[in-house]
Every structure is written in structure tokens, then in C-alpha cells.
């Protein structure tokens with residue numbers, strides 16, 4: 001079986017930084033199934049040769065294992081076709097081109113929308129029209145429901161519930177849900193997939209993975225980068241749309257979901273959706289107490305940001321998954337830009353022991369038993385527990401049992417796009433977001449954004465670039481008799 005990946009938005013950053021390097025790495029590892037052709041489309045006037053030359057330079061920059069001869073071999077299957085997404089004639093000519101390079105073969109086609117979101121709808125509409133014309137001419141199979149025709153959609157998927165719903169409806173006019181692959185690159189991270197393995201391929205964690213043993217869960221994603229030159233986009237998005245609605249809620253779902261009966265796209269996503277359904281959207285009053293927002297000092301000077309912007313670049317929210325497993329266990333989600341370092345962790349904080357038998361134990365709150373899943377960097381898992389300091393009476397100390405992927409497997413972690421592209425080519429949608437998942441996520445995030453937009457509560461705090469955590473957010477946590485896990 002041969003495959004054609006058609007990338008719309010081919011001249012963009014994502015294509016050269018992520019997509020082509022990921023496909024090239026898969027090619028080097030001989031992971032690509034059958035023949036794979038790549039057709040890039042955008043309005044820029046390139047020839048295929050020029051595009052290959054450009055990609056050779058960028059791929060060398062963005063992959064660790066580049067080698068010119070093998071790239072040239074790989075690039076022989078790369079083509080470029082100039083196309084304006086709003087012009088149906090360009091799609092007709094694209095289809096003629098695709099038929100030509102595919103020949104008589106019944107190739108699987110993956111339409112990858114790596115464009116600005118405003119082009120998603122016109123691209124889908126025109127794909128539908130061009131396909132329909134082909135069917136009428138008897139030269140191709142129908143599009144809707146044909147699993148050999150898939151569409152991959154980049155984020156952001158909508159701007160709120162209404163726009164996400166409208167986009168889903170538009171997509172479903174042309175493609176069946178089983179043909180749609182909505183990207184959340186966090187799901188392609190090895191450590192996020194390993195979270196499923198940790199939970200469902202080991203038996204020791206399951207008995208403790210509930211409200212009887214767990215005090216709270218913290219999902220913390222710190223970024224050292226500031227908004228840089230993305231101020232225009234970021235200011236209308238803010239941290240909740242940029243990180244929470246997608247990546248952090250995905251991590252929450254993977255942490256809280258039940259074990260599916262089988263590992264397939266339908267059953268995995270059913271279980272994930274149930275987690276979101278168990279979270280009650282906040283009232284405006286709850287937004288005041290259960291959420292925290294802040295903006296780093298200096299954000300207002302960024303390119304594209306209005307000088308009176310109230311956009312939050314840091315947020316923390318406390319969510320409750322109201323089901324039997326999780327009743328009463330707060331899930332704290334936290335993310336921000338311009339912090340001390342880049343690190344993402346899921347911290348499972350277990351209850352304190354019921355009595356403190358050893359009076360010489362740590363004087364501060366115990367907080368001893370913790371499972372820390374290090375999503376990135378230094379990917380690994382750490383279990384924290386109390387031990388006796390040798391030859392020191394009954395002095396106790398918290399110590400770590402440490403597992404690190406790099407030490408164990410001595411391999412670097414592949415970029416998440418490798419896994420996601422390969423799954424899209426193979427037709428496995430388990431690690432992609434389904435339409436209902438995306439809409440439920442917006443149902444949780446929308447009321448927070450709406451209240452933030454309209455009300456002065458919670459206060460928008462400021463914080464200094466480079467801090468580990470805004471001090472006011474530590475206080476917000478202390479107010480709830482908890483504290484953030486810090487390295």
C-alpha cells in the first residue's frame with residue numbers, strides 16, 4: 001500500500017521544524033510503511049527541486065541524525081504543488097497532480113492541515129468539492145467514510161466551545177469522525193504514552209490510584225520561554241487556550257481515566273471523555289476562588305501586545321473529577337511562561353501516614369510519599385518515601401527511588417511528531433483528540449475565560465520573569481493547606 005501525505009501550509013515553520021524532520025527520521029529508521037510520498041502545498045511559488053533544497057537545509061538543522069545522501073534518497077518522494085486554499089481550481093489541479101504521481105495505485109491520502117486556523121474550513125470545503133467532482137467523473141472513490149482518506153488538523157481547534165463545535169460540524173459534512181486526526185502533540189510524547197503503560201501494564205499502582213490513598217494531583221508545566229514574537233497570537237489566546245484546554249487537560253485525562261477494555265482509539269477515547277464529563281464547569285463565584293492568574297512583568301512590552309493587556313501568561317486551576325475513584329481529590333493544573341526552567345511533571349501526592357510514630361521525623365508537613373512522573377526534560381519516574389538516617393537515632397529523611405529513561409534505554413526521546421505521523425499513516429487515532437473530547441474540554445475552560453474577561457476576580461497578579469513559581473500562587477496554594485511540589 002502506498003501513502004501520500006499532502007501538507008497544506010507547507011511553507012510554514014511547523015513543516016520545516018517538525019513534520020519533515022519527523023518523516024525523515026522515520027525513513028532512516030525504516031519505520032515508514034510502504035511507499036510514502038509527501039506533497040507540500042502553499043501559495044509560495046517553489047518548484048519541487050527548490051523545496052527539496054530548502055528542506056535539506058532545515059532538516060539538517062532540526063534533526064540530530066542528518067546525512068546528505070540518505071536525505072536525497074528520501075527527498076526523491078517529496079513534491080511541491082502551488083495552491084491557494086481559497087481557490088477551488090487549485091484543488092482540482094492538485095487532484096490531477098496527485099492522480100498523476102500515484103498512478104494506478106490505490107494510495108492512502110493524508111491531508112495535513114498545518115495552516116493558520118482560519119484556513120481549516122475553506123480547505124475542508126474545497127477538499128470535499130474536488131473529491132465529489134472526481135467521483136462524478138468516475139475517477140475516484142467517495143470521500144466521506146473512506147478510511148483511506150484522512151485529515152489531520154493542527155491546533156488550535158477552535159477558540160471556544162461554539163467555534164470548536166462549528167468546526168466539527170464543517171468537518172463532519174465532508175469527513176466521518178473516524179477519518180479525522182486532531183493533533184495534540186503532548187499525546188505523542190513518549191512519557192505521556194508511558195503514563196498509560198505505568199498505570200495499565202503494572203498492577204502495583206492500581207490499588208492506590210484513587211481517593212483512598214491520594215491526597216491531590218499536581219500537573220505542572222513550566223516554560224522558560226516568554227511569548228517572544230508570538231505576542232499577536234498569544235495575546236488573544238492566553239495561557240488557558242494555549243496550554244490548558246489541550247495539553248494539560250490531556251494529561252489530566254490520562255492520569256484519571258479508567259482502564260479501557262482494549263487499547264483502541266474508540267475505547268481509549270471513551271474513557272478519556274468520561275473524565276471530562278465528571279468535571280463540573282465552574283460558576284463565576286468558583287472561578288474567583290478555584291483559579292489563579294498572573295502576567296509576567298515585561299509582557300506588555302512584547303511585540304503585538306497592547307499596553308493595557310490583561311491576558312494571563314500564568315494560571316493555576318483546581319479541578320474536581322466527581323466520580324467514585326476521585327471524589328474529594330483536587331487536581332491542580334498549573335502552567336506559565338517566562339519561568340525559571342522548562343519542565344513538565346505529574347505529581348501524585350499520597351496521604352500522610354495516619355499517625356506520626358517517630359517524633360524525630362521531619363518537623364514540616366510530611367508530604368513524603370509522592371510519585372513524580374517527569375514528562376520532560378530528564379524523562380523519568382521518581383518515587384519519594386521516608387527512610388531512617390543511619391546511626392542517627394530515629395532521624396528520618398525523604399529519599400528517592402529514581403528511574404530515568406536515558407539511563408535505562410540510552411536512547412534519545414523521539415520527537416512527538418514521529419509517533420503521531422506514523423499513527424496517522426497507519427490509521428490509528430488512539431493518540432488524537434476526538435470531537436466530543438475537544439468540546440468537553442472547552443466546556444470546562446470557557447466559563448473560566450468568560451469570567452476572567454468580565455470580572456476583576458480573581459485578581460491578575462504580576463510576577464518576575466525567571467521565578468520558579470509566582471509567590472502569590474504559592475500563597476494561593478497555602479491558603480488551601482497544600483503546597484506546590486518543587487524540585
Ligand code: BG6
Pocket residue numbers: 155185223242243
Ligand atoms: C504549544 C503552545 O502548543 O505548546 C506553546 O502553543 C508552548 O506556547 C508549547 O510553548 C509547549 O510544548 P512543549 O512540547 O515544548 O512542552
